[in-house]
Amino acid sequence: MNFELRTEHLALARGGQQLIDDLNWRVPPGEFWCILGQNGVGKTSLLYALSGLAPISSGSIMLDDKPLHAWPAQALALKRGFMPQQQLDSFPSSVLATVLVGRTPHRLGGGWDSDADVAQAERALAAVGLTHKAKMDVLTLSAGERQRVALAALLAQAPALMLLDEPVAHQDVSQQLAMMRFIRELAGKHAVISSCHDIDLAARFATHVLLLAEGRHWLGTADEVLSVDTLQQAFDCRFELLESGGVRSFIPY
């Protein structure tokens, strides 16, 4: 997939507070970026801005050399998809119908779901291990299951750029591993940017890390960015590094 997200001198502020300043960033397909940082540092705000759903203060966000704001809505929906942190369901709907919402931008001029749409939604549901819930009402799902249905909807949408806000927040430990592995595989074809609070999962599965702190940021490969020194500066607590079997773990204390 020939595609690239680029930010140039990007600045973001919310509620009178400067969150991001002078962010110069390139994300091509094949990379899985985790955004890490303290509560309130601006991870979600940045994901909304990269999705084109929230304003920026200055600088630019480019998709395929075209400013984000210049993309028509449908073309943008085919290019990038966003999975928010919380899924708000206002009325009953089957799990499969919820996943099928992801196919909406693929139906030029509207119309009903085709057999191909349904097959794609079923594959997406199978990929997140929820085929057996296809006919259930989304309102009856657990938080972790609902989060995986949202990931399935994003898979059905199949955008080149996938933006995920804390995709493993509600997952048990084995599902966290499965989801991070799966997202890493997705990055084989797509570009993936995900916020995350688990430094060790980011160290194991992300190819790259954007580490945000008040007034500064670090970006690069996960190995380059994640160190005791940078984490201490970003999180305001101390860390010890443990290495075992090629896996790095950062223990806060």
Ligand SMILES: Nc1ncnc2c1ncn2[C@@H]1O[C@H](COP(=O)(O)OP(=O)(O)OP(=O)(O)O)[C@@H](O)[C@H]1O
């Ligand atoms: N619409 C808004 N109006 C005022 N302040 C806002 C608005 N949106 C976000 N903020 C503030 O911007 C800051 C960053 O919020 P954001 O949700 O991006 O943080 P985060 O890094 O995702 O945090 P967390 O790890 O807790 O999810 C917070 O202090 C928040 O209160």
